[in-house]
Amino acid sequence: MRKQIFLLSSALALLALASVPAAAQSTSSEEGKTDKNWSAPETPWGDPDLQGTWTSDDTWGVPFERPKQYGTRRFLTEDEIQQREKRVEQSQEFIDKGGPAHSPAVAELEAKEKGETPPPAQGRYGRGVDAAPVPGHWGEFARRASPLTSQVMDPEDGHIPPITPEAAKLLAEKQEMRRKQDSYVDWSLYDRCITRGIAGSIIPVIYGNGLEIVQAPGYVSIRYEMVHDVRIIPLGDKLEHAGSGYRSYMGDAIGHWEGNTLVVDTTNFLGKTAIGVNGDFGPPTSEALHTTERFTRTGTNTIDYKMTVDDPFTYTAPWSYEFPITHEAGYQLFEYACHEGNMAMRNMLSTARMEEAKKAAAAAKQ
């Protein structure tokens, strides 16, 4: 692979497909059932209360689309959950005992200092020099084994419907660009620190999965840690979206309540973001994109989140994905000053120009 340096977008695509361990717990809907005293809380003004800090960590490792062996089965069996639980325990050990030096290169240096033999590189991070993609304390992991076979649940087989020929063309063009280092536009909107879009901001990845919900009479607002995105969702049954001449990456959202469920209707997209990991995995969506999200609090520490994607320019049929987001003690959002700290962009582009210059100089000598 041309790109030696770890690239979040492409590597995350691989990591998302590998089943990362998750610990055991009942599904989000069961949490409410087992606690008989639980009833959905309300804000002082009588709206269902979804407020707090939430994370999609527990779905990290669940494949986005369903592996074929599960067919139309949406949930794992008890045995399969236990297998996942084992891997969650392993990753918890990794966090507890791996220490700050998850990097084999750092471990090697430390061993050298002490005059010891460096430990063998461990687990999935043992892939080479500084293979740990992030310092250990950045990484987020599932705390429980998710019972889901996949995030996509509609259609029944857990697979995104076929994309249109136009979308396939755009996807091919995008993939061609990602292979280049000619300009900043060759990079994903995420790596450029612009946005991950509304789907990419909640689909779990290796860190930055947190979001905060703050409500006021007439509004629900959601702020996402990565990339410090925010959506203001006015509530009402007769609201109108912005005019079609105004478009944005995060779209224009309108919400209303259906019982305890917040239903968010979003239009006015610029397109370009993908409904997938980090808003870049998959074809770019179009201006025709129309999403419907449903947020339902199912327990003290759980909200069930479902997104339905309708983009006839990109997909041949609507489809949905669904997973719980949880509240975790001690989990907080931090400022994600992505663009302000985007050293990678200059490093990658300058390296590419240097490599080209070297090649040109070598060719000139012949």
Added chain:
Amino acid sequence: MRNSLNPIILAAACIAAFGMAVPAAAQSGGIPRTAAGKPNLTGLWQAFGTADWDIEDHSAEAGPFYQLGAVGAIPPGQSIVEGGDIPYLPAALEQKKKDYANRWKDDPEVKCYMPGVPRATYQPFPFQIIQSQKDILFAYEFATTNRLINMGKPEEAAVDTWMGTSNGHWDGDTLVVDVIGFNGKPWLDRAGDYTSDSLHVVERYTMLDANTINYEATIEDSTMYSRPWKISLPLYRRREKNARLLEFKCVEFSEQLLYGDLVKKTPDSK
């Protein structure tokens, strides 16, 4: 001017435009209040004037690009600093002058970096306040900057950031926000008024009526100023029928500036 804040008209306009309930227990003296009796700051707000160009007195001036003529020129403004001038220590004033001379290159706003506090308040873009029964969200249109005001037990800054760590409480009808943990990188305006990581800002938001907030901020930094000093200016509610926070993700507008020198040159590129 006739007071156009008739609460009934305001409520009807809100319901017609957004179908949203104007908070109950509202309109004592025109100030909307929450069920807990506090002023309700929820809404879309914006400062007017030209403080983002320069928070001190400034005359109209040509801009950096004559090609933009009047559109690219700098408008005049009166100081929002109480007392007129920022009480710089001599060394800090020298640095400010250097920054002023290099402002088109060095102002972090040009690069679409987060503006910090208080600059986010008076940039020429609106911001949305979402006031819950607990914490308060400020969402600024510029660069989708946002911060959550912790209204519970004050928290320490875990790490230095562009927007700082905000702890708030009510002082009567005034929302007081204490901001610490800045990283020293934002500027206060486009005129080279830089900050350091010792910056400490205390903001005060007081509703004068349903559509106006009096905003004050006390700025303290003993490494830069001879004493704490204060800015103040009104904030106005955006009252267009369909007013909403729009998206100004300006990173794309700064990329050619920041990375253009590293873009691969093609035969027909300059």
